[in-house]
Amino acid sequence: MTGQERVMRILNRQEVDRSAYWIGNPSDEALKIYKKAFHVLSKAALGRKLGDDLAWVPIDCYINPKHPVAIDTRKGMKVETLSQGGVFLEAESADDILNWPYWPDMNCIRVLPVQTKGLVQARKHGLATFSGSWAPIWHQLTDFFGMEECFVRMYTDPDQIVAAMEKMTEFYLASNRLLFEKYGDLIDVMFFGNDMGSQLDCMISPDMFREFIFPYYKKLIDQAKSFGKKVALHSCGSIDKIIPDLINLGVDALHPIQAKAANMDAEHLQAAYGGQIVFMGGVDTQDVLPFGTVEDVRKEVLRLRQIFGKYYICSPSHEALLKNVSAEKLRVMSETAVAPLKE
Numbered sequence: 001m002t003g004q005e006r007v008m009r010i011l012n013r014q015e016v017d018r019s020a021y022w023i024g025n026p027s028d029e030a031l032k033i034y035k036k037a038f039h040v041l042s043k044a045a046l047g048r049k050l051g052d053d054l055a056w057v058p059i060d061c062y063i064n065p066k067h068p069v070a071i072d073t074r075k076g077m078k079v080e081t082l083s084q085g086g087v088f089l090e091a092e093s094a095d096d097i098l099n100w101p102y103w104p105d106m107n108c109i110r111v112l113p114v115q116t117k118g119l120v121q122a123r124k125h126g127l128a129t130f131s132g133s134w135a136p137i138w139h140q141l142t143d144f145f146g147m148e149e150c151f152v153r154m155y156t157d158p159d160q161i162v163a164a165m166e167k168m169t170e171f172y173l174a175s176n177r178l179l180f181e182k183y184g185d186l187i188d189v190m191f192f193g194n195d196m197g198s199q200l201d202c203m204i205s206p207d208m209f210r211e212f213i214f215p216y217y218k219k220l221i222d223q224a225k226s227f228g229k230k231v232a233l234h235s236c237g238s239i240d241k242i243i244p245d246l247i248n249l250g251v252d253a254l255h256p257i258q259a260k261a262a263n264m265d266a267e268h269l270q271a272a273y274g275g276q277i278v279f280m281g282g283v284d285t286q287d288v289l290p291f292g293t294v295e296d297v298r299k300e301v302l303r304l305r306q307i308f309g310k311y312y313i314c315s316p317s318h319e320a321l322l323k324n325v326s327a328e329k330l331r332v333m334s335e336t337a338v339a340p341l342k343e
Contacts, residue, residue, distance in 0.1 A: 002126030003053030008188060010278055010311050011252050012232045019305050019312040020053040020128075022280070023330065024319035026258075028230045036326035038229050044118065048125055050334035054313070055122035056191060059115050061175040070175075071168060072106060073143035096165040104171045111179055120188040130191035130232060132179060135172040135220055137165060138194035138213055139186040154208055161212050171217040173223055180227040189253070190224035190231050197237020200262050206336035214254035215244060221250045232280060236318060238262040240269075248274050254283030259288075259317045266307045280313035283333055289316060290324040297329045301336040 001008075001017050010015040023046065031043055044055065047103040062070040068213045073086040091097050122129045142150045144164055154161055162194055178189065178235060196213075206207060221231050229332055233246060240263035246254060257279050258264050288300050305314060314337040321330070 003086070003246075004126055004128040006124075006187065006211060007128035007313065009187070010313065013275075013311060016310050018338070018340065019308065019310050019314055020335065021051050022054050022056075022313060022315040023050050023052055023334060024321055025045050025056060025314045027058075027323065029323040030321050030325065032185075033323055034327055034330060040330075042285060044121060047285070048127075050310040050336035051272075052328070054129060054130055056129040056319075057122065057181055058118075058134050058191070059111060059131055061109050061111045061133060063076070063110050063112070067105070069101065070171060071140055072102060073140050075102065080301060082142070082147045083149075085149055086144045088144040088160070088164065089146055089149060091145075091160055094157075095161040097160055097163040098167065100167075103167055104169070106174055107177055108229070109171075109174050111182060116183050116186060117166040119183065123186055128188045129186060130189045131187045131191060132190040132224070132229075133172050133175045135192040136194050137168045137172065137216055138196060140168055141165060141213075151204060154204070154212055163295050165212065165216050169219055173219060176220070177224060180224070180229070184227050184229070187229060190220075190229045191232025191255075192220065192232075193255075194234040195234075196242065197235060197239040197258070197261060199238065202239050202241050203237070203338055206245065209242055210245065213240050214249060218249050234319075237260070238264055240264060240272075243269075243273055243277070245272065251277060253278040253280045253313065255313075256315065256317050256319055259278035260286045268280075268306055270307050270309075274308070278311055278313060280309055281315045281317050281319075283314065283316045283322065283327070285316050285318045286299075289333070290322070290327055292329075294332050296329055297332050298336050301333055302341075305337070305341055 005018055007020050010020055034046055038049055040045055040049055075087050088097055098279050119129050141164055145153060224231050230252040231250060232255055233251045235257045236258045236260040254277055259282055269279060283301055288296055
């Protein structure tokens with residue numbers, strides 16, 4: 001069974017031989033160590049050597065030499081804190097936001113064949129492909145205003161929040177539409193992401209997510225579904241309270257399952273939502289992978305596979321493995337993730 005077949009069977013709840021696996025997206029420093037340890041020349045080659053079933057190939061469908069960043073929330077400001085206001089801090093009305101002169105030029109939405117090289121390579125090696133614009137509309141919203149000010153304006157100036165969300169989503173819908181129309185046959189899953197939780201709870205109330213954020217997620221998800229794509233969503237943190245909403249929105253897989261965040265333990269998630277959504281991640285990057293022993297890593301991967309069963313994509317609980325996760329622990333995680341489980 002190829003990786004593509006395995007992942008798609010898991011997402012479709014069809015009979016499958018075992019759970020799937022993805023090493024994630026190691027940081028540049030970690031990748032340098034891993035490439036040397038496993039004698040490979042690229043991240044893609046590392047994944048294939050260690051048993052990856054999927055490849056993540058994000059594609060930015062925007063080419064504008066004058067303004068290369070499609071949505072530049074800070075316009076060159078030095079960023080020191082998440083609370084630091086961006087370009088909309090001084091906005092007085094929704095019109096100020098709608099008429100901002102630096103929204104993306106929709107005529108510059110394009111994708112070049114060279115950008116799809118990773119998709120073609122993944123197809124050649126039988127991997128499932130996760131792609132699309134990352135579309136971090138929640139992150140960008142808070143950056144536009146500054147995180148605390150953004151939360152305040154949800155109460156004091158909700159029309160400004162809606163205006164920003166409408167403009168960002170308009171761009172990402174157009175970007176993904178072009179990508180799916182031209183290269184949809186190379187893409188299995190639309191993968192996008194925003195961290196909606198802290199270590200302890202959701203960053204705002206579920207009701208506020210439902211009012212200001214999820215209607216725009218719905219547009220992105222519905223568009224992907226109209227092109228026949230499955231949808232995977234990335235969100236770190238404790239988001240247990242909104243997982244039912246994500247299921248209702250049509251999210252097929254949830255990543256990365258921050259294991260040490262409140263109410264994100266595997267036992268609870270499987271008991272509460274097993275069979276409704278595929279979990280992707282969960283191998284703890286806060287404690288087990290960096291500070292545990294090799295045997296700790298092996299036991300944790302086995303534990304997760306036994307709890308989640310075959311309809312699971314085993315992966316780190318944050319995709320950006322850091323250099324404090326040794327090559328030996330990566331090897332053990334990978335070997336344990338793809339090995340047959342004893343009945």
